[in-house]
Amino acid sequence: MRVVRSWYSVILFMLMAGTSCRPSEEVHSSLPRRCLAGSPPAPGGPVKEVFYREILFPAATLFTPQFGSYGPKGYGVNKLEMASELPAVADSCGVELLALVIVGPAGLLWSYDIFTFLRDGKAAQVNLTMYPHARITEKRFRTLAQVEAEKWLDDLVHLPYVRAGQPTWPDTLSDRLTREFSYDFLALKWDEPNAGTWHASVFEEEDLTDFQRLFSSLYEGMVDTYIHGHFQEH
Structure with missing residues (x-):
C-alpha cells in the first residue's frame, strides 16, 4: 500500500509561513492579472474552465471564494487532464504557458500546490494556487528572469526520484481517483528545446531536503493576491 506522508501540509505551511513577501511594487509584470479574453463563465457554468483560469492568473475573481468543497460546484484535480487542457485555455486568454508544476494530493486534506509559469517577455511570471480539500485558500505570484525559471525547473526535474514521462498503470x-492518488508530483515544460513531462511519488521518499530547498527558494519573494475570504489589492 502506498504511504502518503500526512505531515506534507505542515511542511509546506512552515516553509511558506516563514517566507517574507515582497511588497507589490517590487514585483514587475506586464501580464494581465486575470483573463481578459471573452466573457467569464456564467455562475453554474463549467467549473473546470473557471478553475483553469484561476490557476493561470494571480488576481482573485468573484469565483475564487466559491471553490469551497467537493461537490457539484467544486473541482477535483485530475493532474493529467489539467496538463492536457490548460495550454488551450492559456492560449484563449492570450498568454503563453511555459510550464506547469502540480504537487499533490497529499495530507489529510488532499492538498495541492499548483504552479503555472507564463512567458512575460524575457521573464517568467510564476503563479501559485494553494488548494486543500477543493478550496482555494491562497494565491501568490512573482516574476523571475526566464533563465532563473528554466534553471529552477531543470533542477526540479533532475531530482533523483523524478521520472521522465507520464505515469503508467496496468x-x-x-x-x-486511484490513479490520481498513486503519484503526487507532475511537471510539464512546453518551451522548446527542453519540453517534456515528469512525475514522481515524492512523499514516499525519506530525504526531501533538495525538494524543500527548491520550493522554499520559489516561495521567497512571492506576493499574496488572495487569502481565503480576503482580496488583496495589487
Missing part, C-alpha cells in the same frame, strides 16, 4: 487499474 489495464486493471482504471479507477480515476
Whole structure:
C-alpha cells in the first residue's frame, strides 16, 4: 500500500509561513492579472474552465471564494487532464504557458500546490494556487528572469526520484481517483528545446531536503493576491 506522508501540509505551511513577501511594487509584470479574453463563465457554468483560469492568473475573481468543497460546484484535480487542457485555455486568454508544476494530493486534506509559469517577455511570471480539500485558500505570484525559471525547473526535474514521462498503470487499474492518488508530483515544460513531462511519488521518499530547498527558494519573494475570504489589492 502506498504511504502518503500526512505531515506534507505542515511542511509546506512552515516553509511558506516563514517566507517574507515582497511588497507589490517590487514585483514587475506586464501580464494581465486575470483573463481578459471573452466573457467569464456564467455562475453554474463549467467549473473546470473557471478553475483553469484561476490557476493561470494571480488576481482573485468573484469565483475564487466559491471553490469551497467537493461537490457539484467544486473541482477535483485530475493532474493529467489539467496538463492536457490548460495550454488551450492559456492560449484563449492570450498568454503563453511555459510550464506547469502540480504537487499533490497529499495530507489529510488532499492538498495541492499548483504552479503555472507564463512567458512575460524575457521573464517568467510564476503563479501559485494553494488548494486543500477543493478550496482555494491562497494565491501568490512573482516574476523571475526566464533563465532563473528554466534553471529552477531543470533542477526540479533532475531530482533523483523524478521520472521522465507520464505515469503508467496496468489495464486493471482504471479507477480515476486511484490513479490520481498513486503519484503526487507532475511537471510539464512546453518551451522548446527542453519540453517534456515528469512525475514522481515524492512523499514516499525519506530525504526531501533538495525538494524543500527548491520550493522554499520559489516561495521567497512571492506576493499574496488572495487569502481565503480576503482580496488583496495589487
